[in-house]
Every structure is written in structure tokens, then in C-alpha cells.
Amino acid sequence: MTWFIDKLSMHQEYPEGGLKLIGKHGVLRYDLATGDRIADTVNSLPLEGSYSSVLTIRSNGSSVSVTGNPSRFNRLDNLFGFERLDDCVAVYNQILLSLDLPPFTKSTRVSFLQSADGTKAQSVSDGAIIRSLDWTRNWNVGQGNELAFLRGLASQTIGRGLLPHLYSNGYTVDWRSNKSQYQGRGSTYRYDKAYLKAQDLLTHRAKRLRYANQEDIDYYDRVIQYCQDHGIVREEQSKKAPWLKKHDTLAHYGRCDEADFLPYLNDIHSAIQRLEVQDMTYETIAEQLLEQGICKSTQAANSTESYYLKWLHGTDLDRSKSQYHVHRNRLLRLGIDISIPHDISRQSPQIKLGEVISVTPALMPHWYRQPSVRSLRAA
Numbered sequence: 001m002t003w004f005i006d007k008l009s010m011h012q013e014y015p016e017g018g019l020k021l022i023g024k025h026g027v028l029r030y031d032l033a034t035g036d037r038i039a040d041t042v043n044s045l046p047l048e049g050s051y052s053s054v055l056t057i058r059s060n061g062s063s064v065s066v067t068g069n070p071s072r073f074n075r076l077d078n079l080f081g082f083e084r085l086d087d088c089v090a091v092y093n094q095i096l097l098s099l100d101l102p103p104f105t106k107s108t109r110v111s112f113l114q115s116a117d118g119t120k121a122q123s124v125s126d127g128a129i130i131r132s133l134d135w136t137r138n139w140n141v142g143q144g145n146e147l148a149f150l151r152g153l154a155s156q157t158i159g160r161g162l163l164p165h166l167y168s169n170g171y172t173v174d175w176r177s178n179k180s181q182y183q184g185r186g187s188t189y190r191y192d193k194a195y196l197k198a199q200d201l202l203t204h205r206a207k208r209l210r211y212a213n214q215e216d217i218d219y220y221d222r223v224i225q226y227c228q229d230h231g232i233v234r235e236e237q238s239k240k241a242p243w244l245k246k247h248d249t250l251a252h253y254g255r256c257d258e259a260d261f262l263p264y265l266n267d268i269h270s271a272i273q274r275l276e277v278q279d280m281t282y283e284t285i286a287e288q289l290l291e292q293g294i295c296k297s298t299q300a301a302n303s304t305e306s307y308y309l310k311w312l313h314g315t316d317l318d319r320s321k322s323q324y325h326v327h328r329n330r331l332l333r334l335g336i337d338i339s340i341p342h343d344i345s346r347q348s349p350q351i352k353l354g355e356v357i358s359v360t361p362a363l364m365p366h367w368y369r370q371p372s373v374r375s376l377r378a379a
Contacts, residue, residue, distance in 0.1 A: 002361070003258070003265065004081035005088050006134035006236060009067040010253065012104055012127065020100050022059040047095065049074040051208045051216075055095065064101055066092045067131075071371055076208060076220050077201060079138065079227070080364050082371050085258060089128070090373040104128035106254025128253040134238045135265055138197065138362035139272075141231040145357045146196050147171075149233055152357075153194055156271035156337050162192065163340065171196040191238040192268060198227035200234065219369065232362055235268050272359055274335040285334070294330050304330045311338040 023042030044056040044065070053075065055068030070088040071081025082088050093103035107127030141149040147170045154166035154173045162175035174193035201224045209217050226232070239261075244251040250260060285308050286301035288294075295301040307327040311317060317324055317338065328338050364370070 002083060003135050003137050003262075004071060004078075004083055005085060006071055006078065006081060006136045007067075007069045007238070008085075008088050008092075008133055009065070009131040010089070010092065010104055010128050011063060011065045011131055012102075012129065013063045013124075014102065015062065017062040019059050019061050019064065019102070021061055022057055022064075022099055022101065051076050051212070052204070052210070055092075057095065057099065057101075059099075059101055064096065064104075065131075066096070066104075069134075075369070075371060076212070076216055077223050078371070079197065079201075079223055079232075080368060080370065081136070083258070085253070087371070087373050089253065094373075104253065107252040108254065110252055110255065125252050125255075130244055130251050130253055131241050132238065133244070133261075134236055135261065136234060136236045139194075139233045139235060140360045140362045141233050141357055143229055143231045146198075146231045146233055149231075149357055149359070150194060150196070152275045153268070153271055155340060156274060156335075157339055158192060158267035158271050159190075161339070162267075171199045188240055189242045190240060192236070194233055194235045194268060197232040197234040198224055201227060222367070226365055230362060237265055237268070239264070274332060274337075285331075285336075288334055289330060292333070294333050303327070307331070308336065308338065314341070 021042055022045055024045045025043050027041040029041065042058055042060045044058040044067070047055045047057055049055070051074070053069070053073045055066060055070075055073055058065045069078060069081075070091040072078040073091060082091075089104050096103050105127045107125040109126045110124065139149075150170060150173050151166065154164040157163055158175050162177055164173055164175055166173045172193060172195035174191065177187060201220070205220065205224070209220060212220070239250075241251075247264070250256050285305040286295075286298070289301040289304055290298065295304060304327045307317070307324075308331055319325075319339075331338055
């Protein structure tokens with residue numbers, strides 16, 4: 001299934017300096033005793049494009065940074081965006097060149113700085129560094145099935161213990177760590193979510209169409225209608241700076257490609273697959289476990305079903321015991337996650353009604369305005 005690149009933040013150092021200063025405000029620091037100049041500090045400059053799109057750019061004379069959504073810049077929507085990192089960088093580079101700044105370049109050499117004993121050496125590149133990168137794709141779940149599908153996802157943990165959170169309006173589910181001190185959406189390490197795309201487009205409609213002509217208005221409404229007709233649910237995975245630093249090669253532009261990220265983008269898909277295996281043609285959990293070969297004996301299947309029933313009735317399960325993890329792993333293969341307190345309102349339709357939602361990749365309609373790397377002028 002095709003992945004698209006959404007938000008992207010990049011940075012490149014130029015030790016020789018001499019670059020043009022770009023920012024909204026700047027602060028010059030100097031030594032009061034000697035009058036010597038110490039440093040220039042420049043904040044980011046918002047660069048507005050058409051349809052309420054924006055990039056932020058910063059140059060302090062020896063480094064350049066750009067943050068934004070290259071798949072959305074100067075476009076009405078980004079239902080389908082750039083598939084290649086090179087295309088995203090090409091958009092940024094056209095802007096940088098228009099501002100008399102050097103373009104981002106690929107890394108050809110990575111070296112490591114001397115580090116304190118016992119600490120990981122810090123890598124330094126002669127090219128651009130990726131500070132954050134969002135991957136996204138669209139699922140077709142069928143008209144009218146979107147909210148039920150998101151409730152189903154809200155019954156599944158992902159990754160290493162990331163817990164689901166269903167928003168009160170039912171339009172979005174994201175996953176958070178109960179160990180994180182970050183109290184906003186997601187964390188500063190990674191952020192995963194799925195949401196109703198039609199509702200997202202409707203939320204931003206007035207702002208994006210403020211100065212649009214009738215042709216653009218009709219097109220935007222057609223995109224909304226497409227999302228509604230097909231029940232489009234958007235999946236987004238944000239890889240933040242600490243995550244990229246841990247997977248060091250992925251942070252260096254030019255030393256990785258799109259395929260290198262794929263092994264790390266399977267968590268939500270795995271949750272969807274767990275939901276798809278739920279089947280109400282069996283009378284009991286034990287029969288499902290035996291029929292699918294998850295348990296080899298009736299005794300083992302009955303023991304796991306007993307655990308399932310305890311969870312179903314709200315019994316507090318002792319997670320410190322090894323048998324808890326054995327039963328949880330068995331039930332996960334049926335799409336049931338007992339690490340999350342049971343809430344019937346958030347269970348998937350397969351559990352409640354025996355209905356099956358068909359989940360398929362969303363296909364780009366022939367009339368869709370595809371993204372392209374084109375000449376861009378700084379506003």
C-alpha cells in the first residue's frame with residue numbers, strides 16, 4: 001500500500017558561515033565589557049503559500065532549517081501527497097533558492113564527535129538532517145463504517161504498550177504511553193493516529209477556500225464527497241527527532257530511502273489485522289482458539305477463555321504473572337486486547353454484531369489534482 005509523506009522538518013549546518021539571515025526577528029548578543037559580538041539569534045519566519053498553507057524557515061548565518069508540509073504547500077488538500085523524499089526536498093530547495101539560501105544536500109559523509117565516557121557518540125553529517133517526518137496513508141472502510149472502525153482501533157494497543165485514546169467526538173483515535181510526561185497529543189518521540197478524513201477537510205474548508213475561485217471550491221467539495229462515499233480513514237505516523245536519532249541512518253538525508261522506513265510503519269496495520277480475524281461464527285472463545293490452532297489442547301483453550309471472561313466482566317488481572325502474558329498473546333491473535341479495560345462502546349462491530357468491515361487501500365480518483373514539484377515563489 002502506498003505511503004505518502006506529510007510533515008517534514010530538515011536542518012543543515014554550514015560551518016563556514018556567511019549565509020543570509022532569514023527569520024521574523026533577530027537578536028544580536030555582544031560582550032558589554034569588550035563590545036565583541038558573541039552571536040546572532042534568529043527565530044523562524046512563517047512563509048505563507050496559497051490556500052492557507054505555510055512553511056517556516058530559519059537561517060542564522062551558519063545553519064538553515066525548514067519545517068512544514070511539502071505535500072500541502074500551495075495545494076488545496078493533501079489527501080494524496082508526495083511518495084518520495086526527494087520530491088519533498090525539491091519543494092523546500094526551490095523556496096531556499098528563491099531566498100538566496102543554499103539548497104539541502106544529501107549526506108556523503110557521516111562522522112562521530114568525541115563523546116563522554118559511557119555515552120553514545122553524536123553523528124555529524126555533511127548534508128541535511130531529518131528532524132521529523134510524518135508518514136500517512138488512506139484506508140477505505142466503506143461509507144458509514146468510519147466511526148465503528150475507529151472504535152475498533154480504540155480497543156487495540158500498538159507498539160510496546162502504547163494505549164489507544166478515542167476522542168470524545170469519535171472522529172480520531174491516537175496512541176499514547178502511560179509512562180510519558182507529555183500531556184498533549186502523542187509524545188515527543190513518536191505519534192500515531194487515525195482519523196476521519198472527510199471531517200478533517202470540512203474543519204479546514206472555510207479557511208482554505210477563503211480566496212478560492214468557484215473551480216477550486218467545486219474541486220475541494222468533490223474531494224470531501226469522495227472521502228464520505230468511500231469512508232476514508234487517514235492513518236498518520238510521526239517520527240520525531242529522538243526516534244530518528246535512535247535509528248541514526250534514517251536521520252541522514254541521502255543515506256536512506258523510503259523503503260528503509262517501512263519496517264517501522266506496521267503497528268497500526270497489525271492492529272487492523274487483529275480486528276479482521278474476529279469471527280462470530282464460533283460459539284465460544286475456546287472453540288476459536290482450537291480451530292485456529294492457537295491452543296493445542298482443550299484445557300489450554302478453556303483456561304484462556306476463562307481469562308477472557310474475567311476481563312469481560314471487569315476483573316482486575318494480575319499483569320505481573322507470566323500466565324497473563326500467555327493468555328494476552330493468544331487473545332491478541334483473535335483481535336482481543338485484554339491489556340485495555342473492557343468498554344463495549346469501543347469494541348469493533350465484529351464483536352458486537354458479527355458484522356465485518358472490509359478495509360482496503362484507498363485509490364486515487366482519476367480527477368484528483370496530484371502533487372507536483374513546480375516553481376514556487378516565496379511570498
